Amino acid sequence: MFPNDPVDALAAVSHAAPYAYYRRLAAGPPLYFDAPLNCWLAAGAAGVHAVLAHPDCRVRPPGMAVPPTLAGTPCGAIFAELVRMNEGERHAAPKRALAAALGQVDLPRLHARTLRMARERPPASATALNASLFELPLFAMADVLGFAPAHWPALAAWTRDFVACLSPLSSSAQLAGAQEAAAALLQRFTILLNEGPARPGSLLAAVLAHARAAGWHAAGGILVNLVGLLSQTCDATAGLLGNAVIALRTQPGLHAQLRAAPQLWPAMLREVSRHDPSIHNTRRYTACSVEINGVTVPQDQMMLVVLASACHDARMHAEPERFLLRRTALVLDGFGHGRHACPGTALAQAIAGACAQAWAELLHGMPLAWTYQASPNARIPVFKRGEIA
Secondary structure (H helix, E strand, O other): OOOOOOOOHHHHHHHHOOOHHHHHHHHHOEEEEOOOOOOOOOOOOHHHHHHOOOOOOOOOOEEEEEOOOHHHOOOHHHHHOOHHHHHHHHHHHHHHHHHHHHHHHHHHHHHHHHHHHHHHOOOHHHHHHHHHHHHHHHHHHHHOOOOHHHHHHHHHHHHHHHHHHHHHOHHHHHHHHHHHHHHHHHHHHHHHOOOOOOOOHHHHHHHHHHHHHHHOOOHHHHHHHHHHHHHHHHHHHHHHHHHHHHHHHOOOHHHHHHHOOOOHHHHHHHHHHHHOOOOOOEEEOOOEEEEEEEEEEEOOOEEEEEEEHHHHHOOOOOOOOOOOOOOOOOOOOOOOOOOHHHHHHHHHHHHHHHHHHHHHHHHHOOOEEEEEOOOOOEEOOEEOOOOOO
């Protein structure tokens, strides 16, 4: 243990500087049992990729498609149908449909609309910035789905309340609020689906078209996964945007470089996704005894998959400690890998990049300091008034 290391991979998510720790994890065994955490730990590109690729390492524990605290609730109804939370043949067609629809989004148009939206809503303080990290990406996704601007604030508020049900750190009051928010989101999306033909060119229109083509006719499942598109935008894109703001503050010369060459903004967001991804950890559960990289893991074991350690693996990324814009063939393990890669990666980067670009000059002169939100998975900055960079 090095003196400035986080105590473990869970604490690393909100640690001020866990990057050297992740590089040491990546250089060690790809899979081992972590006794203090009482689980298996997959680290580095080899361990992360092997676990995410293994068909018997499942997203949910066997026989527990829905967490017990959510069973029989509106949140549980959504959780049970979300394709990112489930596997198996029943979810194969929905996954194909959603991936195809997301791949059809006009990214330059999304970037341009989000850039304008962000310029119209500049955060005037650290407190406003904290709210904007969540609100602006959710506004952008609501717009892409086809909602009118009048509905964006309520959708953003409900989504933020709903995602509380996905965190093991949420209080009973937050879980109760998540149930109300889930019911409100389902109702609002039902109205959108029933009020007439989807707006041409919207993500909703694409989802419905690809659902028909894939033979996915379960209206309830489609409804729930439309809600899922908002919930999946929430923490991941807020973290990406917040970590981009921090990169602008801490990486020497980066702000000036982007000011002189704005075409480098997409590369900047990709490197933020590599250097400090918004999701540092995920989990997998063994459906049977599995062998990975010569290590046998028994059935019904939980694996903590340290995505951020793969992002700092020197065998995958030269000089992983450096923030470099001109990297080629960049693997963004913070967004998953292989069959578990997030199909919304390009959307998240377009949205976060547009917001960061719109606010760069304003934030450059704003006195800011930051810590990180308590979370076992998502690295989301919490800003406060501090020093000018």
